[in-house]
Amino acid sequence: MSAQAKKYSGQPLKRIEDPRLIKGIGTYTDDLRLPGLLHVAFVRSPHAHARVTSIDTSVAKAIKGVVAVLTGADVNEKCGVVPCAAAIPDLKLPKHTVLAGDRVYFVGHPVVVVVADDAYAARDGVDAVEVEYDPLPVVVNPEEAIKPGATLTHPDLGTNVAFTHNVNGGTDIDEAFRRADRVIKQRVYHQRLTPMPIEPRAVVASYHAGEGTMSIWSSTQVPHYLRTLLPGMIGVAENKLRIVAPEVGGGFGAKLNVYAEEALCGHLAMRLGAPVKWAESRRENATSTIHGRDQIGYYEVAVKNDGTILGLKARTIADLGSYCQLLTPAVPTLTGLVLTGCYRIPAVKMEIVGVYTHKMATDAYRGAGRPEATYLIERLMDLVAKELGLDRVDLRLKHFPAPTEFPFGTACGVTYDSGNYQGALEKARQLADWKALMSERTAARKSGRLFGVGVSTYVEICAIGPSAAMPAGGWEWGCVRVEISGKVTAITGTSPHGQGQETSFAQIVADQLGVSIEDVVVMHGDTAVAHYGRDTYGSRATVIGGTALVMCTDKIIAKAKIFAAHLLKVAPDQVAFADGQFSAPGAEKTLSLAAIAGEAYVAKNLPPGLEPGLEASSFFEIPNFTFPFGTHIVAVEIDRETGQVAIQKYVAVDDCGPQINPLLVEGQVQGGIAHSIGQALFEQTVYDENGQLLTGEFMDYAMPRATDIPEYILGHTVTPSPTNPLGIKGVGEAGTIGATPAVANAVIDALESLGVTHLDMPLTPERVWRAIHQRTVATV
Amino acid sequence: MKITTSAAVAAPREHVFSALNDRGVLRRCIPGCEELTDVDEETFAVKLKLGVAGIKGKYAGTATRQDLLPPESFTFALDGKGKTGFVRGTAAVRIETQGEASRIDCEADVQIGGAIAAVGSRLIGAVARKLTRDFFRELADAIGAPPDVSDQNEIDALPDPGRDERLE
Amino acid sequence: MYPAPFEYLRPATIDEAIALLVTHGEDAKILAGGHSLIPAMKLRLAQPRYIVDIGRIRGMSHIRETAGRIVVGAMATHDAIERSALLREKCPLLPETAGHIGDVQVRNKGTIGGSLAHADPAGDWPAAVLALDADIELAGPRGRRTVKADGFFVDLLTTATAPDEVLVEIRVPITSAKVAYEKTEQKASGFAIAGVAVVVEQGGVRVGVTGVAAKAYRAKAVERALAGQSAPTAEGIARAAALAAERVEALGDIHASPEYRLHLAEVNTARALRRAYGN
Numbered sequence A: 001m002s003a004q005a006k007k008y009s010g011q012p013l014k015r016i017e018d019p020r021l022i023k024g025i026g027t028y029t030d031d032l033r034l035p036g037l038l039h040v041a042f043v044r045s046p047h048a049h050a051r052v053t054s055i056d057t058s059v060a061k062a063i064k065g066v067v068a069v070l071t072g073a074d075v076n077e078k079c080g081v082v083p084c085a086a087a088i089p090d091l092k093l094p095k096h097t098v099l100a101g102d103r104v105y106f107v108g109h110p111v112v113v114v115v116a117d118d119a120y121a122a123r124d125g126v127d128a129v130e131v132e133y134d135p136l137p138v139v140v141n142p143e144e145a146i147k148p149g150a151t152l153t154h155p156d157l158g159t160n161v162a163f164t165h166n167v168n169g170g171t172d173i174d175e176a177f178r179r180a181d182r183v184i185k186q187r188v189y190h191q192r193l194t195p196m197p198i199e200p201r202a203v204v205a206s207y208h209a210g211e212g213t214m215s216i217w218s219s220t221q222v223p224h225y226l227r228t229l230l231p232g233m234i235g236v237a238e239n240k241l242r243i244v245a246p247e248v249g250g251g252f253g254a255k256l257n258v259y260a261e262e263a264l265c266g267h268l269a270m271r272l273g274a275p276v277k278w279a280e281s282r283r284e285n286a287t288s289t290i291h292g293r294d295q296i297g298y299y300e301v302a303v304k305n306d307g308t309i310l311g312l313k314a315r316t317i318a319d320l321g322s323y324c325q326l327l328t329p330a331v332p333t334l335t336g337l338v339l340t341g342c343y344r345i346p347a348v349k350m351e352i353v354g355v356y357t358h359k360m361a362t363d364a365y366r367g368a369g370r371p372e373a374t375y376l377i378e379r380l381m382d383l384v385a386k387e388l389g390l391d392r393v394d395l396r397l398k399h400f401p402a403p404t405e406f407p408f409g410t411a412c413g414v415t416y417d418s419g420n421y422q423g424a425l426e427k428a429r430q431l432a433d434w435k436a437l438m439s440e441r442t443a444a445r446k447s448g449r450l451f452g453v454g455v456s457t458y459v460e461i462c463a464i465g466p467s468a469a470m471p472a473g474g475w476e477w478g479c480v481r482v483e484i485s486g487k488v489t490a491i492t493g494t495s496p497h498g499q500g501q502e503t504s505f506a507q508i509v510a511d512q513l514g515v516s517i518e519d520v521v522v523m524h525g526d527t528a529v530a531h532y533g534r535d536t537y538g539s540r541a542t543v544i545g546g547t548a549l550v551m552c553t554d555k556i557i558a559k560a561k562i563f564a565a566h567l568l569k570v571a572p573d574q575v576a577f578a579d580g581q582f583s584a585p586g587a588e589k590t591l592s593l594a595a596i597a598g599e600a601y602v603a604k605n606l607p608p609g610l611e612p613g614l615e616a617s618s619f620f621e622i623p624n625f626t627f628p629f630g631t632h633i634v635a636v637e638i639d640r641e642t643g644q645v646a647i648q649k650y651v652a653v654d655d656c657g658p659q660i661n662p663l664l665v666e667g668q669v670q671g672g673i674a675h676s677i678g679q680a681l682f683e684q685t686v687y688d689e690n691g692q693l694l695t696g697e698f699m700d701y702a703m704p705r706a707t708d709i710p711e712y713i714l715g716h717t718v719t720p721s722p723t724n725p726l727g728i729k730g731v732g733e734a735g736t737i738g739a740t741p742a743v744a745n746a747v748i749d750a751l752e753s754l755g756v757t758h759l760d761m762p763l764t765p766e767r768v769w770r771a772i773h774q775r776t777v778a779t780v
Numbered sequence B: 001m002k003i004t005t006s007a008a009v010a011a012p013r014e015h016v017f018s019a020l021n022d023r024g025v026l027r028r029c030i031p032g033c034e035e036l037t038d039v040d041e042e043t044f045a046v047k048l049k050l051g052v053a054g055i056k057g058k059y060a061g062t063a064t065r066q067d068l069l070p071p072e073s074f075t076f077a078l079d080g081k082g083k084t085g086f087v088r089g090t091a092a093v094r095i096e097t098q099g100e101a102s103r104i105d106c107e108a109d110v111q112i113g114g115a116i117a118a119v120g121s122r123l124i125g126a127v128a129r130k131l132t133r134d135f136f137r138e139l140a141d142a143i144g145a146p147p148d149v150s151d152q153n154e155i156d157a158l159p160d161p162g163r164d165e166r167l168e
Numbered sequence C: 001m002y003p004a005p006f007e008y009l010r011p012a013t014i015d016e017a018i019a020l021l022v023t024h025g026e027d028a029k030i031l032a033g034g035h036s037l038i039p040a041m042k043l044r045l046a047q048p049r050y051i052v053d054i055g056r057i058r059g060m061s062h063i064r065e066t067a068g069r070i071v072v073g074a075m076a077t078h079d080a081i082e083r084s085a086l087l088r089e090k091c092p093l094l095p096e097t098a099g100h101i102g103d104v105q106v107r108n109k110g111t112i113g114g115s116l117a118h119a120d121p122a123g124d125w126p127a128a129v130l131a132l133d134a135d136i137e138l139a140g141p142r143g144r145r146t147v148k149a150d151g152f153f154v155d156l157l158t159t160a161t162a163p164d165e166v167l168v169e170i171r172v173p174i175t176s177a178k179v180a181y182e183k184t185e186q187k188a189s190g191f192a193i194a195g196v197a198v199v200v201e202q203g204g205v206r207v208g209v210t211g212v213a214a215k216a217y218r219a220k221a222v223e224r225a226l227a228g229q230s231a232p233t234a235e236g237i238a239r240a241a242a243l244a245a246e247r248v249e250a251l252g253d254i255h256a257s258p259e260y261r262l263h264l265a266e267v268n269t270a271r272a273l274r275r276a277y278g279n
């Protein structure tokens, strides 16, 4: 890295991408209008499990404007199966065809596809298709599903257990439990959630028969994954396939996938010789786009009476739904990676059982695995403190590794890169005015109010990830080109969809090259432009993608120095670069990067042996994950009569290393906490006992609103990561990881006087009221 | 979903029983019934235009009588579907004499699916009650009993995030 | 999200609207603010063949004082009611209730007439018009008639309005400031799980409850318990409020069990009464 003064990095610059979005002139997939565009709609199963006995498409086909009505029999042989990329040994996979075959396995399972001149005719066509179903027994409860004799989700698999994954780490677990003074046990249910990005999915596909090339626009987080995986599904070679992720209105993991609809649209464009578009409705998004979480866990902690934690045992039952989407089975295994949280816990044993049920697949949802782990360990820390009558903050402090102990290896088998957990906790306590808050808590309780304070100290995994830990490469690619005009084009293989890297990457590149940020354009999300990439998920883009760009600028500066030396007639090692100017001792003039770029492309005076042009590309392979951390402190008050929870104070201190753009960091943290408040207090995806989804619209799926979100008091500490030259760690999921347990712990703390030690989320008013009511009745 | 309904009709139970097993009476009393045709002795087919206010859908289905025990009880096995969803399940009917009148207890155990389940869950229970109330009102009228139908209804078994049994 | 085909009709007068309703019978639906009807059409739960848009008929969105009564046109939006200076002064329950409906976008489009005609069991307006003992004016082919709020809500989504009638206006008394609306929201939709409106008058009180049962109702047992008292004690209010859910058959769904709804009816009644009485 060059020794540049940092003019932009560290500045809270407003997002370059915002004006077009605020003005409504961004281009989302559904905004695309291609000549002759046809519209796609799906007939989806109303049953969670049924045999399809007959399909009559004749009436639908006769509707004016309907172009094609196709069933599984028409397309499944011609389209490859929906892929699962998780590398889990002995994973049992059902065959996941793009349309249902003779059975349907979840409500929302696509059965028939209708293509028409316009979206209205397509929808009319859907209504006119007659499908006869013979309903079959349904299994929706994963704990029931693993009992002997349970109804089978996929009878041909012979079992509902997709896989069993074991984590055995650190010292001997049995020994730890033998030495324990006490064993504390808790069952915890992590509810199912619907990601609900503001923009549902959408796909446009266009096939050029003459060239044999296909372009697919998709509202996706992973255009490069699609370019790798769709060829096997639709039979178009990778180098004839272009994927574009235009403006993408949020993903949260729901768009980190390869979906049947994406392949089908490609297939239809080829088959019908016309471009096609599918735009998902909100209800389809609720039924047929992946869900998140849904884990039931049984936990046991072995402790000494002084609070020393000796070991942790866990058995987790992960509800996968009926199919494995791209990473479905991998997500629960991520829980095993940070189960010990910020703490020195010498022995860990975890068994994860992945179970099929007649529901939509679960997969990566913001935080993916880490929110589950953090919630568990943070609930357990409170339970241990409570049981042993210890101060919960002291208990946490007691188990933190010292800042000097990093890199810190854990019993879960990962090595935390750097950390100062004590620092973040201390700062959070300062910002929360901890002493005053505790006196307020005491005073409130004396007067009979249900007032609680929750603490969560978390560590998470970002920069996902080193290639060794990934199914297919965890590096990132970037390319920087200084144009003939001196303007700079930076191309990233990541695929921002709300994170703001058009801004933060411009900050990095402008600082590296000493140019004005106005002269830098960041391009992404189009595989014809960003040839390689591993896209955006797992809080990886800035750390890995940003570093790839730094590597490019280093190469450019090195080459530009050779040009400068040639032009200034000095030896290359005499050239210095600072503030965008190349200079040498004794040389008459200095040269700007733009001047050198001009020479590099005009190419009339090239240094001997040097290629023209000023462009470089790089792949960055990160040596380890990064491990951001922090402390969240929440105060809540509960309305005793109604069970309503009101958040009184919210303090978050997050350490994601040096911040490229503090405004973007704050935005990520704020959004993440909002997500968490939603999960802790309101959100839950509900299926009834027949597998009917009852939360199919915003009418019934309770998203947090602006008015539910308190004023945040945000702070940060800065502990650089040794894994990358920028020292950064990533922050895209931190809020969803640190906040959920803090809110839940606060609510449970408020109910402490009633003898409540645990409640499962969401902590809805009725659930809280029942807890209060039963305890009050029982103790009166 | 389980829907328990009770109604009192001021007529002897033999009367009520035969009315409930008379397809002419049923055609008249089933809310929204547009067509009722015999399939065989135990089964009839219906076409309904059902719903409340503007939220109406067309449904077609069958009802099969089982476990006939005159004049005390019988069960209908129900199976119907329309564009907005489907209903399947059973409705067990018991009739008891209460003085001059009869008390009808109906215990329906139905599965409701499709759009009506996905977006109408908050209203389904209430709609079911309204339809049963309408049915009994018509029934009383058909029998010639006073139209004053008192009812006591209960709906349960909707999964309730506030009390998920999986969590207890 | 694409409705079934329909024909769009736009009458210029109330009489024209009625004529269209008569001609097309049950295939026609009035369109007011569209914020209940259009979502149902987009989900294809409602598939009217004719849409009669009454949005361009003049003189249906007035808010004024006439002959000692407050008159609100059916097409007055929730937002117009919330902002009306006249109502804030002379019938403050209406602006208070309006402020609880949906969000700003919903309030900008939705109308009081549409909301009453739709009679969603969780709508907010029914509680207010019951507590105000409103007169609801309907116009139809047989002329005009007035229905008392108490008899207007017949059942779930069903009112005294005939399919060929147009709800034209609501008339309510001028009240003191001794009114209150207490609502517990369903977290997802924002509709009422239990909403209680209270109007205290000389020698009595009226209580309207929405969200709890298949239709909004007057909690007459509460009213009787407080009859004749101008300043009930805290215990008196608590005892009366405990009757708010008496003999009520409550709704239950994934958001609130019948038991919780009944409990909230009592809690919100007590809160609304305390506020209205200034207790």
Ligand SMILES: Cc1cc2nc3c(=O)[nH]c(=O)nc-3n(C[C@H](O)[C@H](O)[C@H](O)COP(=O)(O)OP(=O)(O)OC[C@H]3O[C@@H](n4cnc5c(N)ncnc54)[C@H](O)[C@@H]3O)c2cc1C
Residues within 6 Å of the ligand: B054, C029, C030, C031, C032, C033, C034, C035, C036, C037, C038, C039, C074, C100, C101, C102, C103, C106, C109, C110, C111, C112, C113, C114, C115, C116, C117, C118, C120, C122, C123, C124, C125, C161, C165, C166, C167, C168, C189, C190, C191, C192
């Ligand atoms: C996101 C959202 C949130 C909402 N939240 C709430 C809430 O918190 N509380 C609440 O109370 N409501 C809420 N609503 C509903 C909203 O208030 C509606 O506007 C209202 O219920 C219906 O009024 P409308 O003018 O939109 O009627 P429309 O939707 O146009 O019509 C509704 C029905 O009434 C009939 N109709 C309309 N006007 C007349 C008339 N003058 N005469 C006869 N029949 C007529 C129509 O034919 C139709 O059947 C919400 C709606 C949305 C979309």
